[in-house]
Amino acid sequence: MKRDLIRIIQWGQELLSEVVQLGDLVFDLTAGNGQDTLALYQMVGSTGQVVAFDIQSQALLATRERMVAAGAQVRLHPQGTQLLRSDPGIDLLEMCHTELTGGVPGLAKGIIANLGYLPGGQRELVTRPDSTVKALEQSCSVLAAGGRLAVVVYPGHPGGTEEGTAVTNFFTELDDSTFKVLQMQVSNRSQAPFLFVAEKQS
Numbered sequence: 001m002k003r004d005l006i007r008i009i010q011w012g013q014e015l016l017s018e019v020v021q022l023g024d025l026v027f028d029l030t031a032g033n034g035q036d037t038l039a040l041y042q043m044v045g046s047t048g049q050v051v052a053f054d055i056q057s058q059a060l061l062a063t064r065e066r067m068v069a070a071g072a073q074v075r076l077h078p079q080g081t082q083l084l085r086s087d088p089g090i091d092l093l094e095m096c097h098t099e100l101t102g103g104v105p106g107l108a109k110g111i112i113a114n115l116g117y118l119p120g121g122q123r124e125l126v127t128r129p130d131s132t133v134k135a136l137e138q139s140c141s142v143l144a145a146g147g148r149l150a151v152v153v154y155p156g157h158p159g160g161t162e163e164g165t166a167v168t169n170f171f172t173e174l175d176d177s178t179f180k181v182l183q184m185q186v187s188n189r190s191q192a193p194f195l196f197v198a199e200k201q202s
């Protein structure tokens, strides 16, 4: 199928789908309205497990609705939930993604993070450079060999440029003997979102 060349989010999903298989464990660091969670679910199927984080209950409820409509088994966990067990289905955690390593049941074949604010929600509840970088550090430690981490950055909102710089520095400094890193960017539009994909070497 022909892709829209500059749909950065779709490129991120597409590049994850090349390595994620049915039955795999995958993480969504920013559930939002659940579109990435759904894309991950379509990759891992009903035998796989998707763990998705968000700090807003509004986002998790929207994601749950989308996932239930897709026929998935969904578990919604409140704040303070301890380590999840390995179990097929969708786990939605009302938790900051800096709690990633304390919450997930194993190593992931794919991790996605679509940064910024919830479309249609409060713009102040936005991802922030410090917590984003912490979550990315943890993501690298819980990524399985051969797995990929895809991050979409939006420089256009207040604080977005600073977050973009922090994320760019993070990926630029990853050890190239452990990670292959790709960056994709629309070149002829100002403040366009951009994508990093890192693949952990076997």
Ligand SMILES: C[S@@+](CC[C@H](N)C(=O)[O-])C[C@H]1O[C@@H](n2cnc3c(N)ncnc32)[C@H](O)[C@@H]1O
Pocket: 029, 030, 031, 032, 033, 034, 035, 036, 037, 053, 054, 055, 056, 059, 095, 096, 097, 098, 114, 115, 116, 117, 118, 119, 125, 126, 127, 128, 131
């Ligand atoms: C651009 S939206 C995500 C879009 C989503 N992936 C989708 O497919 O609809 C960013 C989300 O990140 C969430 N967020 C912001 N800070 C967060 C944090 N520290 N931990 C987890 N989620 C966070 C926001 O609440 C918002 O829902």
